[in-house]
Amino acid sequence: MDALKFELLHRDPGTKARRGRITTPHGTIETPVFMPVGTQATVKAMKPEDVEKCGAEIILGNTYHLYLRPGEDIVREAGGLHKFMNWHRPILTDSGGFQVFSLGKFRKITEEGARFKSYIDGSTHMMTPETSIDIQNALGADIIMAFDECVEYPAEKPYVARSLERTTRWLKRCKDHHQNTEKQALFGIMQGGMYKDLRRISAEEIVEMDLPGYAIGGLSVGEPKDLMLDVLDDCVDYLPQDKPRYLMGVGTVDYLFEGVERGVDMFDCVLPTRLARHGVAMTSHGNINIKNAANARDFSTLDPECNCYVCRNYSKAYLRHLYKSDEILSAMLLSEHNIYFLVHMMAGIRKAIEEDRFPEYKKEFYSKYGEF
Amino acid sequence: MDALKFELLHRDPGTKARRGRITTPHGTIETPVFMPVGTQATVKAMKPEDVEKCGAEIILGNTYHLYLRPGEDIVREAGGLHKFMNWHRPILTDSGGFQVFSLGKFRKITEEGARFKSYIDGSTHMMTPETSIDIQNALGADIIMAFDECVEYPAEKPYVARSLERTTRWLKRCKDHHQNTEKQALFGIMQGGMYKDLRRISAEEIVEMDLPGYAIGGLSVGEPKDLMLDVLDDCVDYLPQDKPRYLMGVGTVDYLFEGVERGVDMFDCVLPTRLARHGVAMTSHGNINIKNAANARDFSTLDPECNCYVCRNYSKAYLRHLYKSDEILSAMLLSEHNIYFLVHMMAGIRKAIEEDRFPEYKKEFYSKYGEF
Numbered sequence: 108m109d110a111l112k113f114e115l116l117h118r119d120p121g122t123k124a125r126r127g128r129i130t131t132p133h134g135t136i137e138t139p140v141f142m143p144v145g146t147q148a149t150v151k152a153m154k155p156e157d158v159e160k161c162g163a164e165i166i167l168g169n170t171y172h173l174y175l176r177p178g179e180d181i182v183r184e185a186g187g188l189h190k191f192m193n194w195h196r197p198i199l200t201d202s203g204g205f206q207v208f209s210l211g212k213f214r215k216i217t218e219e220g221a222r223f224k225s226y227i228d229g230s231t232h233m234m235t236p237e238t239s240i241d242i243q244n245a246l247g248a249d250i251i252m253a254f255d256e257c258v259e260y261p262a263e264k265p266y267v268a269r270s271l272e273r274t275t276r277w278l279k280r281c282k283d284h285h286q287n288t289e290k291q292a293l294f295g296i297m298q299g300g301m302y303k304d305l306r307r308i309s310a311e312e313i314v315e316m317d318l319p320g321y322a323i324g325g326l327s328v329g330e331p332k333d334l335m336l337d338v339l340d341d342c343v344d345y346l347p348q349d350k351p352r353y354l355m356g357v358g359t360v361d362y363l364f365e366g367v368e369r370g371v372d373m374f375d376c377v378l379p380t381r382l383a384r385h386g387v388a389m390t391s392h393g394n395i396n397i398k399n400a401a402n403a404r405d406f407s408t409l410d411p412e413c414n415c416y417v418c419r420n421y422s423k424a425y426l427r428h429l430y431k432s433d434e435i436l437s438a439m440l441l442s443e444h445n446i447y448f449l450v451h452m453m454a455g456i457r458k459a460i461e462e463d464r465f466p467e468y469k470k471e472f473y474s475k476y477g478e479f
Numbered sequence: 480m481d482a483l484k485f486e487l488l489h490r491d492p493g494t495k496a497r498r499g500r501i502t503t504p505h506g507t508i509e510t511p512v513f514m515p516v517g518t519q520a521t522v523k524a525m526k527p528e529d530v531e532k533c534g535a536e537i538i539l540g541n542t543y544h545l546y547l548r549p550g551e552d553i554v555r556e557a558g559g560l561h562k563f564m565n566w567h568r569p570i571l572t573d574s575g576g577f578q579v580f581s582l583g584k585f586r587k588i589t590e591e592g593a594r595f596k597s598y599i600d601g602s603t604h605m606m607t608p609e610t611s612i613d614i615q616n617a618l619g620a621d622i623i624m625a626f627d628e629c630v631e632y633p634a635e636k637p638y639v640a641r642s643l644e645r646t647t648r649w650l651k652r653c654k655d656h657h658q659n660t661e662k663q664a665l666f667g668i669m670q671g672g673m674y675k676d677l678r679r680i681s682a683e684e685i686v687e688m689d690l691p692g693y694a695i696g697g698l699s700v701g702e703p704k705d706l707m708l709d710v711l712d713d714c715v716d717y718l719p720q721d722k723p724r725y726l727m728g729v730g731t732v733d734y735l736f737e738g739v740e741r742g743v744d745m746f747d748c749v750l751p752t753r754l755a756r757h758g759v760a761m762t763s764h765g766n767i768n769i770k771n772a773a774n775a776r777d778f779s780t781l782d783p784e785c786n787c788y789v790c791r792n793y794s795k796a797y798l799r800h801l802y803k804s805d806e807i808l809s810a811m812l813l814s815e816h817n818i819y820f821l822v823h824m825m826a827g828i829r830k831a832i833e834e835d836r837f838p839e840y841k842k843e844f845y846s847k848y849g850e851f
Contacts (some may be wrong), residue, residue: 152807177800420565428549435524
């Protein structure tokens with residue numbers, strides 16, 4: 108049996124937006140979906156039961172972080188990542204590639220893989236396609252990702268071309284090494300920077316391998332928004348209709364809408380929980396900086412259209428007090444609100460696609476949300 | 480109608496331990512009780528609904544902190560402290576005296592009150608019996624405390640004598656100034672340091688004022704345990720049987736048992752949540768320092784006898800990982816466990832008193848808990 112099944116339920120008549128369903132060993136995921144990130148085996152400042160209450164159907168774990176601490180052997184001995192962190196719905200793990208390549212001068216890339224220094228104790232480590240898959244097999248996520256190089260922006264075309272060819276060879280090694288195909292679905296990752304012809308080559312090579320799903324990597328890495336959307340628009344066309352498409356690392360309201368409009372099914376980002384820890388609430392009327400003096404005596408809730416635990420029980424004045432007082436509950440409540448907000452925004456998007464009114468829904472949402 | 484009713488339900492035949500019930504406008508409190516502390520309108524790192532799920536029936540708020548931030552006027556405008564912080568069971572506020580007098584050279588005591596500098600912005604403030612009561616009336620707790628001087632240890636007898644006389648005069652001013660006697664019960668505080676004759680004088684003077692309850696202040700301020708217990712033993716005898724007795728700032732397992740044995744009904748302490756933030760779990764087999772290497776591969780729960788959310792779902796290995804990774808969830812889970820542990824320890828104590836086996840229960844608990 109395959110580890111993953113994807114059903115394309117409906118397509119928007121006017122855009123490339125699509126409504127789908129992914130089935131994994133730990134449950135189903137309605138798409139388009141936003142996936143909260145649980146870097147170190149926890150969605151920061153949230154109990155897993157509260158992540159679930161927010162409606163999240165899948166979360167991410169980070170291979171790089173969990174490899175360094177606590178170590179994948181401990182997670183395996185604990186019975187896998189689901190049991191270790193008490194999250195019983197689907198999990199996706201990244202390959203560790205993105206974090207390793209972000210290390211700049213603290214890493215060296217060869218054909219074999221990437222050598223890097225641990226940020227925890229300075230020790231030297233080697234991550235290869237095979238070790239990344241070994242670690243991800245130990246963690247036991249429902250969806251695992253190929254080890255790839257995410258090229259920075261801007262980058263010269265010859266380097267991007269060489270890099271994507273290596274990423275393709277690495278994907279082949281990942282696929283050959285993957286041991287647990289019945290319970291874990293391996294996704295390939297398209298690269299190619301901002302060069303559409305390279306994106307097409309990358310797509311053709313990875314689609315050739317007939318994987319359960321495909322990710323678009325190397326976008327939203329600092330390039331202008333227009334360029335990003337233009338490249339994304341093409342990228343999606345190179346991918347098959349019958350497999351889920353995952354745009355990595357994207358989580359702002361506008362990029363989620365624009366990604367859905369271009370046919371993306373899955374998104375992840377640390378943004379909602381990171382903004383929360385910095386006192387920013389995402390709402391249907393735009394972002395609110397809770398520490399603003401205007402909130403000191405504002406006894407209304409964050410978002411009159413939100414029905415989350417936070418908006419049912421707390422005022423902006425209280426949330427501002429918590430933030431100003433450095434109270435942990437501030438990060439807890441704002442994280443819960445922001446995750447609920449994005450998860451329910453995606454639910455609204457799914458409903459709009461089902462009802463053939465995605466473009467109208469987007470327009471309404473944007474007009475309320477205000478400037479991006 | 481009185482703001483507070485106290486029923487003495489049962490007395491242990493062999494000790495001074497007693498089983499009682501306090502009724503307030505926001506609900507009943509079974510005694511002896513441990514009261515978690517919510518200094519800045521939050522029990523640190525816990526949602527109020529989780530504090531409630533732990534079984535806590537009353538929490539504390541700090542007048543000093545809430546006066547400085549957000550300011551009692553904002554709490555009043557929010558509808559009072561219960562509504563502001565979304566806690567709908569009873570609340571007790573201290574008078575601010577303890578915090579002000581802890582400021583050392585940053586405060587000056589006169590007959591009028593105490594002048595001090597804010598730790599937030601360095602501004603100068605005056606706290607008097609009248610302002611303390613005004614603030615507490617604005618916060619709206621079910622039980623409010625008299626403004627007193629908590630004398631440090633050691634202290635010369637003449638100073639302690641003069642201080643307690645002033646504290647008595649301040650109590651009279653508190654009582655005269657208290658505006659909301661139907662909804663808020665004012666407790667007097669006994670002082671007198673380690674001098675039993677002064678304790679007796681203090682007790683006689685405050686009991687004369689016929690208040691709804693009495694606290695024992697100025698103990699557990701650095702004196703040896705034997706001395707503390709000896710003085711406490713006498714203090715309780717000076718207080719009436721038909722009023723609740725509150726030993727302020729005490730929350731270690733042994734002091735809770737020793738206090739109950741000597742006839743105390745109410746306790747509060749920041750210890751369980753503070754220990755939690757430092758990675759220490761309180762369990763029936765003694766305290767566990769979660770960061771110890773021995774816990775790295777220990778997939779058992781914190782306490783096999785505990786049925787809290789944390790012990791039902793998480794291993795020591797996971798909790799250690801969270802603590803080592805500086806994750807907020809570490810403080811969240813350990814705080815919830817520690818609060819549950821102390822609240823349920825008190826429930827066990829109450830049951831033992833009802834069944835006339837408090838001394839046996841104490842002995843069993845101590846033998847399992849180990850060294851203090």
